[in-house]
Amino acid sequence: xxxIVRSFLFVPGDRPERFDKACAAGADAVIVDLEDAVAPxxxxxxxxxxxxxxxARHPAHHPAHRPAHRPLFVRIxxxxxxxxxxxxxxxxxxxxxxxxxxxxxxxxxxxALADAGAPxxxxxxxxxxxxxxxxxxxxxxxxxxxxFGAIDFSLDAGIEEGHEPLLYARSQLxxxxxVAGIEAPVDGVTTALxxxxxxxxxTLRARALGFGGKLCIHPKQVGFxxxxxxxxxxxxxxxGRVMAAAEASDGAAVxxxxxxxxxxxxxxxxxxxxxxxxRRAP
Numbered sequence: 001x002x003x004i005v006r007s008f009l010f011v012p013g014d015r016p017e018r019f020d021k022a023c024a025a026g027a028d029a030v031i032v033d034l035e036d037a038v039a040p041x042x043x044x045x046x047x048x049x050x051x052x053x054x055x056a057r058h059p060a061h062h063p064a065h066r067p068a069h070r071p072l073f074v075r076i077x078x079x080x081x082x083x084x085x086x087x088x089x090x091x092x093x094x095x096x097x098x099x100x101x102x103x104x105x106x107x108x109x110x111x112a113l114a115d116a117g118a119p120x121x122x123x124x125x126x127x128x129x130x131x132x133x134x135x136x137x138x139x140x141x142x143x144x145x146x147x148f149g150a151i152d153f154s155l156d157a158g159i160e161e162g163h164e165p166l167l168y169a170r171s172q173l174x175x176x177x178x179v180a181g182i183e184a185p186v187d188g189v190t191t192a193l194x195x196x197x198x199x200x201x202x203t204l205r206a207r208a209l210g211f212g213g214k215l216c217i218h219p220k221q222v223g224f225x226x227x228x229x230x231x232x233x234x235x236x237x238x239x240g241r242v243m244a245a246a247e248a249s250d251g252a253a254v255x256x257x258x259x260x261x262x263x264x265x266x267x268x269x270x271x272x273x274x275x276x277x278x279r280r281a282p
């Protein structure tokens with residue numbers, strides 16, 4: 001049973017002393033960032049440091065000292081950049097769960113990642129062209145889910161940042177993901193570091209729109225994201241009552257708490273309980 005990944009924590013690729021700390025911060029997955037977080041003069045060193053850390057972390061080398069497993073992704077530099085080809089060497093490296101491709105705009109850009117051995121590809125949609133071609137990106141081989149780069153998208157499209165201005169873009173990514181049969185998309189970062197209410201509100205809005213996860217830029221955001229995406233105790237209790245009522249009615253429609261319980265409601269309750277079980281999976 002695959003564990004649901006709801007929180008992705010970025011860690012700068014030129015700060016190898018933070019890699020283990022990021023893996024222990026409680027996020028469901030970690031993204032080592034070789035793109036925006038690393039200055040051009042430090043790109044090569046960051047790549048080398050990450051490769052060395054991955055080699056030391058792999059169980060073939062030091063199985064007794066391997067940290068608790070978290071899926072580890074690498075955000076490489078975008079296709080066409082001066083560092084893209086060298087970054088491809090990390091795609092098939094042991095310990096890399098997948099590759100995040102920034103500025104993803106064409107399915108052809110993803111083919112090089114698959115050819116280089118990336119087990120999973122997470123296209124980061126950050127431009128109008130990327131959104132326009134989102135269906136093609138979602139259907140490309142080895143793509144598991146789409147990520148939304150809200151800040152860069154706003155800049156590229158000339159749209160004001162915020163929930164309402166970006167509602168169309170977010171809804172399109174949810175719809176495209178569903179039609180393509182991949183996992184629900186991952187929402188972009190919240191830049192507020194010291195305002196938990198903002199992080200929680202952003203996450204709850206993303207969940208309500210159909211997103212399945214969120215990018216985090218600081219460990220202190222992780223807990224709020226995890227909690228916001230997890231079913232509440234009240235929701236799980238409701239789902240349990242729905243399933244019990246459905247079983248007692250032998251499939252016929254039945255009333256519960258003054259509301260009709262029919263097949264769509266039963267499916268929603270079952271999905272909620274299954275997702276809760278997957279989130280508890282080790």
